Amino acid sequence: MPPVKLLIIDDEEDYASALVERLNLRRFDAAAVYNAKDALAAVETHRPGVILLDLFMPGMEAKDMIKTLKDAIPDVEIIIVSGHADPALDIIKSAFDYIIKPIEINDLIEKVNMAVSKQKGAV
Amino acid sequence: MTNCSQQDHLAFIGKILSLYTHEQKNHLAIINEQAGFLGDMIEFSETLSALPEAGQLLSIIKSIDAQIKKSSDMAKSLNSFGHRMDTALCSFSVNDCVKETLALLHRFTAQKRITIEGGYAPDITHVTGSPSTLQLLLFRAVMAVAEENAPIHIKTFNADNSIIIGITSGSPVDFMEDSDYFKPMRAITINGREINIIIPA
Incomplete structure (x- = not known):
């Protein structure tokens, strides 16, 4: 089975690049971009199954970004990853799930696997 | 008022x-x-x-x-x-108070891609008052000028027996604070462009 393709969209480069390495060691095919503009190009080239999206990035409205990403890949699942600890935010309803930084990698992988299962119609 | x-x-x-x-x-x-x-x-x-x-x-x-x-x-x-809220009044450095407030607003300014350009006069004396109330006044002034992608210029200087914090972003602004809550400090807008927070020295 091919590895699950993940795209991390987060302006914290040191965080995102380390997370990419950690996920790839765990047999995912992860890539990262650090701004909204590069995200749109990466979605086309990387064709991720799951996107880990930072909720607050400079120059990006998360609501608009989620719509754009969903337009580009309709069945992509989006997990919001943020330091903003308010799960009551409306925007979260438009994503598959929400996880608060700092994350425990096994918790993240569990959510990613659930997102993949949903894509396959198992959830 | x-x-x-x-x-x-x-x-x-x-x-x-x-x-x-x-x-x-x-x-x-x-x-x-x-x-x-x-x-x-x-x-x-x-x-x-x-x-x-x-x-x-x-x-x-x-x-x-x-x-x-x-x-x-x-x-x-x-x-x-x-x-800064330990006592109602104390002696404090206006420059330090401004720098601290801006440091704590970093998340907000970074999110809006706002750069802060500060110019702090070195000869600003300590004042006696409520530094926390000054920080609230400064916060309100910064919010009044904050615009996505636009720099905010903040400077401190002495004028007319007062210490002034000048705040501009390049865009027109209409901001005033003369509430009793801030007395003896107040904030006015000069020429529709620059907010001045006035702190009697």
Whole structure:
């Protein structure tokens, strides 16, 4: 089975690049971009199954970004990853799930696997 | 006359706390992933195609060090911010008060891609008053001029037996604060462009 393709969209480069390495060691095919503009190009080239999206990035409205990403890949699942600890935010309803930084990698992988299962119609 | 209450002051403190904790969570996330990656290199050493080079490891450790320093500086600013409310009145440095407030607003300004350009007159004397109330007034003034992608210029200077904090963003602004809550400080707009917070020396 091919590895699950993940795209991390987060302006914290040191965080995102380390997370990419950690996920790839765990047999995912992860890539990262650090701004909204590069995200749109990466979605086309990387064709991720799951996107880990930072909720607050400079120059990006998360609501608009989620719509754009969903337009580009309709069945992509989006997990919001943020330091903003308010799960009551409306925007979260438009994503598959929400996880608060700092994350425990096994918790993240569990959510990613659930997102993949949903894509396959198992959830 | 404008109106400001303790409720507004509490809301300001809440805003600062939420910005601070958000920023700290980001710092911790970076440290967490980089330390985790170091651990992974040991845990997955048998499956790695090549062992990590010393330079790569050192780079990660330096990045963790830098992040810890940033977090520590932020914590120092918040600690100082909290202690400014220990007494109703005290002697304080206006320049330090301004710099601390702006440091604590970093998450907000970064999100809006706002750069802060500060010019602080070195001869500003200490004043006696409520530094926390000045920080609230400064916060309201910064919010009044804040625009996505636009720099904010902040300067301090002496004029007419007062210390002035001048705030501009290049765009027209209409801001005034003359509420009893801020007395003897107040804020006015000069020429529709620059907010002046006036602090009697």
